[in-house]
Amino acid sequence: MERTLLDLDPGMCGTVTRFAGTPGFVRKLRTIGIREGKTLTVVARHPLGGPVVVEV
Template sequence: MEITLFDLESGKKATIKRLDGGVEFQKKLTSLNIRIGKTIRKITAQPLHGPIVIEIDNTEAAIGINMAKKIVVVPLETE
């Protein structure tokens, strides 16, 4: 089942399946080490349209909700 990172529950892990954005969007994600096939964990979503805090390769980063809506993931069943 594919969902967006925005829709993933906080604290859950998922595998990145697809990045739905243009070249500049993909360059930005690459600079954050967000790539197809990587495992990502959504730590928290800040209220009032604030950033979403993620963990990838033991590194935390914050991304905007519009970016999170363009990152398609497959939730991992076991953690």
């Protein structure tokens, strides 16, 4: 079942399968180590559309 990062609660893990966003945004994610095939763990989600903290 495919989910977005925002669907995951803190403590849950997921594997990156694709990106949605501008080419510049995707490039930035890749430069910080977030790539297709990587497993991410959600550390924290801040309310009201705030940042999502992940561990790579």
